[in-house]
Amino acid sequence: MTPLKILMVASEMVPFAKTGGLADVVGTLAIYLKKLGHDVRVVIPKYGSIDFSRHRTRVLVEPMGVWMGDKEEWCTVIETHIQSDIPVYFVEHNGFFDRWGLYHDEEMNDYLDNPKRFGFLSRASLQICKDIRFSPDVVHAHDWQCALVPAYLKINDSDDPYLGNTASVLTIHNAAYQGHYHKINYDYLGLGLQNFTEDKFESYGHINLLKGGIHFADLVNTVSQGYADEIKSPYGGVGMAPYLSNKGDSFFGILNGVDYDVWSPGKDTFIPVNYSLKDMSGKKKCKQVLQSVLKLKESPRIPVIGIVGRLVDQKGYDLLAQVIRRIVDDMAVQFAILGSGELSLEQFFEALPKEYSGTIGSYIGFNNVLAHLIEAGSDFFLMPSIYEPCGLNQLYSLSYGTLPIVRATGGLNDTVINYDESTGTGTGFKFWDATTDALYYTIGWAISTYYDRYHHIETMIQSAMSQDYSWDKSSKEYVKAYHKAIGNKNDR
Numbered sequence: 001m002t003p004l005k006i007l008m009v010a011s012e013m014v015p016f017a018k019t020g021g022l023a024d025v026v027g028t029l030a031i032y033l034k035k036l037g038h039d040v041r042v043v044i045p046k047y048g049s050i051d052f053s054r055h056r057t058r059v060l061v062e063p064m065g066v067w068m069g070d071k072e073e074w075c076t077v078i079e080t081h082i083q084s085d086i087p088v089y090f091v092e093h094n095g096f097f098d099r100w101g102l103y104h105d106e107e108m109n110d111y112l113d114n115p116k117r118f119g120f121l122s123r124a125s126l127q128i129c130k131d132i133r134f135s136p137d138v139v140h141a142h143d144w145q146c147a148l149v150p151a152y153l154k155i156n157d158s159d160d161p162y163l164g165n166t167a168s169v170l171t172i173h174n175a176a177y178q179g180h181y182h183k184i185n186y187d188y189l190g191l192g193l194q195n196f197t198e199d200k201f202e203s204y205g206h207i208n209l210l211k212g213g214i215h216f217a218d219l220v221n222t223v224s225q226g227y228a229d230e231i232k233s234p235y236g237g238v239g240m241a242p243y244l245s246n247k248g249d250s251f252f253g254i255l256n257g258v259d260y261d262v263w264s265p266g267k268d269t270f271i272p273v274n275y276s277l278k279d280m281s282g283k284k285k286c287k288q289v290l291q292s293v294l295k296l297k298e299s300p301r302i303p304v305i306g307i308v309g310r311l312v313d314q315k316g317y318d319l320l321a322q323v324i325r326r327i328v329d330d331m332a333v334q335f336a337i338l339g340s341g342e343l344s345l346e347q348f349f350e351a352l353p354k355e356y357s358g359t360i361g362s363y364i365g366f367n368n369v370l371a372h373l374i375e376a377g378s379d380f381f382l383m384p385s386i387y388e389p390c391g392l393n394q395l396y397s398l399s400y401g402t403l404p405i406v407r408a409t410g411g412l413n414d415t416v417i418n419y420d421e422s423t424g425t426g427t428g429f430k431f432w433d434a435t436t437d438a439l440y441y442t443i444g445w446a447i448s449t450y451y452d453r454y455h456h457i458e459t460m461i462q463s464a465m466s467q468d469y470s471w472d473k474s475s476k477e478y479v480k481a482y483h484k485a486i487g488n489k490n491d492r
């Protein structure tokens with residue numbers, strides 16, 4: 001197959017800026033596309049928080065003018081590389097991107113000018129192509145932040161010498177985040193009043209960036225087939241169902257992969273001792289260090305349940321908050337909790353270790369090293385999500401032999417095989433109802449299996465660690481999706 005020229009546009013990417021799984025996906029998919037022989041380049045904002053000390057940078061374009069409505073914005077484009085040969089272009093506009101957070105301030109208030117910030121990023125990404133004379137076969141835009149890329153391509157650049165033949169793919173990592181903002185921002189975006197209609201950008205009098213992106217993209221995907229089915233249904237689709245259904249066979253799921261160079265117990269450079277299926281002794285040491293770091297009672301025999309995630313409604317931690325006292329009162333189990341997000345949940349989980357000293361340990365904040373240690377040192381990993389587009393942590397947990405306990409939704413349902421007590425098989429424990437009872441009894445089921453049928457746990461660990469969710473397969477599916485998008489564009 002001839003190599004493709006691919007421009008990815010995203011609001012976060014490892015190793016530069018990360019708030020969630022999106023960053024892992026963008027950074028790793030780029031590497032795997034390159035391995036397949038494609039010319040892949042990535043555009044992200046130059047946030048003030050990015051540490052460039054380990055990267056050589058150069059100015060690629062300066063100054064670069066970007067037309068937003070009838071206003072020209074000026075910025076600089078900085079270039080660096082990952083893996084030495086994948087260019088990453090940073091759009092430097094300090095007024096927009098040199099701020100405390102990526103999307104919100106310390107109090108979790110969305111920046112009010114987010115549609116302008118990310119509309120600008122989207123338009124700037126296409127301007128870069130013109131300025132450096134790069135003519136991509138496909139642009140791959142991620143989430144609502146970059147949903148305007150497909151729109152600008154069609155609305156403004158359909159006759160452009162560099163972009164006129166470029167197809168677009170939009171990946172939805174979470175359909176609940178749609179970029180829903182006041183229409184006061186619309187003129188700035190320069191999308192034309194004719195597109196402020198119910199089937200494109202208008203939604204109850206406001207702007208919906210994701211909806212417009214879905215309309216204009218040549219192909220739309222999300223990050224698991226289970227979630228693709230959910231968001232085509234009226235309840236799970238949070239308003240997007242009819243627009244996604246309209247895309248026909250140009251909307252489907254491609255499961256995220258795992259970067260096993262980073263997230264596997266044999267190669268992980270953050271954990272105290274590496275281990276593998278052949279020699280699991282390192283896992284015991286990781287558990288001991290985890291217990292010590294989070295001031296849990298150091299005991300190899302008490303099962304530890306790990307949690308890493310954004311403390312937001314979606315993740316189901318409020319269910320856990322309602323029932324965690326009952327769990328630790330009734331069961332001999334420990335919790336190792338890492339997360340940040342909504343203030344009430346942060347305060348709740350931060351206070352618990354004082355009440356349950358030695359049994360519940362928590363760290364409120366973003367801490368990548370601790371995230372790795374929790375994956376390696378825990379016996380179980382809990383994800384009680386209300387919905388989960390793909391979920392990466394359960395995939396990481398499988399790789400570390402840390403059995404996931406999950407609500408059977410979206411990607412969690414697609415990737416975890418439920419324990420079968422009669423055969424001792426499975427890779428984790430699932431529950432369906434989003435209730436405290438279902439959560440309580442499923443944790444009880446996992447913990448009783450740990451104490452009463454540990455040989456089953458051992459079999460499950462073996463099969464969990466043998467699962468293969470590498471990007472090898474998923475990156476090839478993206479390449480197929482790119483070709484389909486190109487075909488769709490040519491058909492039109």
Ligand code: ADP
Nearest residue numbers: 020021309310339365366367368371391392393
């Ligand atoms: P989402 O993208 O919805 O946040 P995922 O499970 O797909 O959920 O990905 C979450 C990613 O973010 C994982 O790599 C996880 O380790 C990381 N992560 C989430 N919260 C934290 C935190 N507080 N500290 C460190 N890493 C975190």
